[in-house]
Amino acid sequence: MRVLTVTNNWKIVNAPEDYRRSGKEFLKSFSLILLLFYINGVDISSCLCRESNKSKKHILLNIFIQIGNIFVLVFPVVCQLLWVLILPMKKIEGPLLLVFVIQISYYYFIRRSRNEIGHILKILNRISHQLQCNTDYRKRKTAIYVFFIVMYSLSIAYLSTYFCSERRIVDQEYLKNYTLSHGFSKLSSNYLPLLRDFAVSFYTLGNSILILGTMTCYTFLCVQMRCLFLHIANQIQSVKEEESAYQLLHAYDELANALSNIDDIFSYTVFVLVVSSMASLFRSIYSLIFLLETHFEFSILCLFSGIYFSIVLISVIFSASEAVEAGKLARELIVSLPGFLPLRYMELKKMVRRNFKRKIVLTLWKTYTIDRSLLFSALGTLVTYGILIATLGNVQS
Numbered sequence: 001m002r003v004l005t006v007t008n009n010w011k012i013v014n015a016p017e018d019y020r021r022s023g024k025e026f027l028k029s030f031s032l033i034l035l036l037f038y039i040n041g042v043d044i045s046s047c048l049c050r051e052s053n054k055s056k057k058h059i060l061l062n063i064f065i066q067i068g069n070i071f072v073l074v075f076p077v078v079c080q081l082l083w084v085l086i087l088p089m090k091k092i093e094g095p096l097l098l099v100f101v102i103q104i105s106y107y108y109f110i111r112r113s114r115n116e117i118g119h120i121l122k123i124l125n126r127i128s129h130q131l132q133c134n135t136d137y138r139k140r141k142t143a144i145y146v147f148f149i150v151m152y153s154l155s156i157a158y159l160s161t162y163f164c165s166e167r168r169i170v171d172q173e174y175l176k177n178y179t180l181s182h183g184f185s186k187l188s189s190n191y192l193p194l195l196r197d198f199a200v201s202f203y204t205l206g207n208s209i210l211i212l213g214t215m216t217c218y219t220f221l222c223v224q225m226r227c228l229f230l231h232i233a234n235q236i237q238s239v240k241e242e243e244s245a246y247q248l249l250h251a252y253d254e255l256a257n258a259l260s261n262i263d264d265i266f267s268y269t270v271f272v273l274v275v276s277s278m279a280s281l282f283r284s285i286y287s288l289i290f291l292l293e294t295h296f297e298f299s300i301l302c303l304f305s306g307i308y309f310s311i312v313l314i315s316v317i318f319s320a321s322e323a324v325e326a327g328k329l330a331r332e333l334i335v336s337l338p339g340f341l342p343l344r345y346m347e348l349k350k351m352v353r354r355n356f357k358r359k360i361v362l363t364l365w366k367t368y369t370i371d372r373s374l375l376f377s378a379l380g381t382l383v384t385y386g387i388l389i390a391t392l393g394n395v396q397s
Helices: 017-029 029-040 056-086 090-113 112-132 136-165 166-179 191-237 242-290 296-335 342-355 373-396
Strands: 004-006 011-013
Touching: 004 112, 011 112, 017 029, 017 112, 017 136, 029 056, 029 136, 029 191, 056 090, 056 191, 090 112, 090 191, 090 242, 112 242, 136 166, 136 191, 136 296, 166 191, 166 296, 191 242, 191 296, 242 296, 242 342, 242 373
Parallel strands: none
Antiparallel strands: 004 011
8 A cells, every 4th residue: 555645744544535535525515605605705615725816707706795795784784773763662673783783793703714714624624534534425415405405494484474474564554654754755655664674685585694604614514523533532442553543643633723723713603693593582482472462473483583593503502512522532532542552652641641631622702611501501591581571571560
């Protein structure tokens, strides 16, 4: 067999053709995610290509997409500020405005970190090839497409139900009357109702692409990290050669660095996703349980919204916690690796003590560690505050 020397001076044996092909398939499995980011003006695919020269058409297309995304992000926020000032349900419209603003802020973080995301994808692609990880990336690509179709279908169903709901009719009538009685006589009475329909459509269909792209990227990065950590853990238990031991040590070190970089890039983004999902879930559950006068169409709206944000919350927390658990398992076995090779015990022991003390952790905005118990804590928070607000409402009435 021919030996191939790679960066960081560790060696691997040439992988079979199936494994080399699977290394390329890893990046292909993220093609939909890269497309979603590109639609939102975050061009990560250019970071993965060696070609630096871009045609004028490509540059103009990027500028057009960026301007369009700024409009899609800012337009609903400006309209939501208008609804807060006009509509009577300020307890509903106000929190939505806050959610819109923090979602714009995490778009800035993702856009600023596009090169780092591309670098992480290249590192994971290389490690997957070097470790000969036999994951079926075609099935994963299919899973990503199915996941996106299901989530976006929920967004479309939510929007369709909204246009048939009694809540929309009430808001439309209020906005028509507001237009006629507050000095907007030069404008049509349908101006503000039409503006609200456009704002809801832009946010539901446009901003959901950003949410889905970010959430899907984070989820499947964690899935890949988990697969690689478990692969390293399985290989350590059967390691017999010195060369394989050093290969696993270097692979684990790079994966730990990649996990730390993922936390640096996505910690604030995941914090926004979790908080906004919990807020939306709280609104949906509270409306279904405590608003007895809610119409059937509004109940369906709350149901679609609840399912959508439940999936967002579960997928983010569960994938991150599983990646962390797999990383901790691999770290425990890495620490015990010198015992598998008694002849190199002292040398490996010094290397492990010097280089592998880093904790395996993913966080929410560097303040709260993501683990399996976070999901139960989030559900407990929703129940607690739901009962508290319902009790206060009964006391006031």
